[in-house]
Amino acid sequence: MLKDVTLGQYFPGNTVTHRLDPRTKILLLILLIVAIFMAGGWVGNGLMIAVTAVCMIVSRIKPRSIFKGLKPMLFIIVFTSALNLFYTEGTPVFPGWIITWEGLERSAKMVLRIVLLITDTFLLTYTTSPIALTDGMERLLSPLKKIRVPVHEITMMISMALRFIPTLIEETDKIMSAQKARGADFETGGLVKRAKALIPILVPLFVSSFRRADELAVAMESRCYHGGEGRTRMKQLRFAPRDLWALLLGAALLAGVIVLRQFGL
């Protein structure tokens, strides 16, 4: 039941997108997000759809896995579109209706925007391993070290958190089974009773998480880990020509969308 978490899952592969430097991919995602928000008219939005579709085909990501990731966001999507649909003033679709042509257009664009945002983010996490992702983030944020932001520590924490999500899910499943065997009931009763029923799961889960964190800290220290200072890497990040091309293409796309916006397209 808990095993269906796909958010941020990585699908190993060997496409151009997979081989791009993680830093490039993060920067590209930022360019794409800005472009999505800059796209005003239907031509600009159409261009963004086309670009996202091409990216999906190039990285061999099946539409099905994107839909699966979109499912948890369904509520937000429906909510935003409803809000825009009912609260935009203009010419009614039929005389006397609250729904206007402007509202229809705006809510369609909103939905498109959210879906594109999520899809593009998934393209990044589907094609980049969590380790590569945090490595890339660390390198991109490293200028912040100058103003004493503990960039290495933050990214280390992120990669550890990602690493332990499956472990925690497995652990939760185990504890749930053990308490069910002792007659615990998680399915019936009102809100208060159900919340109370979680205590027998949460307490052991916390206890074991702290124990695990402790063990991990000792293991890291005994391997002489002492933070990011002077630490070398097994996988060096290298900027290849394809990274430059990808970034240039991204910049050109953003420029194009901005120009289109000037012409109201």
Add this chain to the structure above:
Amino acid sequence: MSELRVEALTHTYSAGTPFEKTAIENISLTIPSGQFVGLLGHTGSGKSTFIQHLNALLKPTGGTVYVDGEDINKDKKSRRAVKNKVGLVFQYPEYQLFEETVFADIAFGPRNMGLEKAEIEQRVREAAHFVGVEEELMERSPLELSGGQKRRVAIAGVIAMRPGILILDEPTAGLDPAGCRQIMDNICTYRRESGATVIIVSHNMDDAARLTERLIVFDHGHIAMDGSPEEIFSKPEKLVEIGLAVPQATRLAMALREKGVALEGAVFTHGQLMAALKGVGVC
């Protein structure tokens, strides 16, 4: 004191997806009331999946489980009721402790059964007595106890429900020899005094040989061997072929036979080994 009958039990994980995996297939067996059974098999052989069907934690994808002649998956009510009849102690059960005091933790199961306060109190004392948890520990936090004590408190938490069938998944894993002996003694005491059926999953062949009346060997989701310890350990080659260890005494007897010492009968305890050695005039 409950009879267990399993018919054509099959379980497939993630059926209909690319991750589909059949853990156990077409398992049928009957365990009469009061029997002491050992389940053997290496990791991934389907033992754990099998025992989780016996108290309806897992729903079979095929087949039926009967406890005292009743289908335990008949409806929601029977799925719940069976948990009071069949007690399941998971591997490393000390990680399930959560209450503020040892007493409250042992009482969790009986409380879920909806018993009266006096009855709960009596059962908790009784269960604590079975596993040798002293009175002065009852008001301590379970998290302060030593590893062996925690394990015994967790087992008491299941025993307090007075299950007619007690199933334990590797109850001695990760304990020191003294702790192992104590736990095995506790289980034997409970069985003797309550008459319950006990099923124990173990990797310790010496314990399995010494204590149980019947051994069931799992291999790749099927029952590979089923019989008394005498029968099972008289074919040690088959156990080795499956990839399981044999008791120390059996191993020594096998080695001696290879060297030409004609030992008689099945050898799986130290006493039997001594007797067999005397039989050929070695000592």
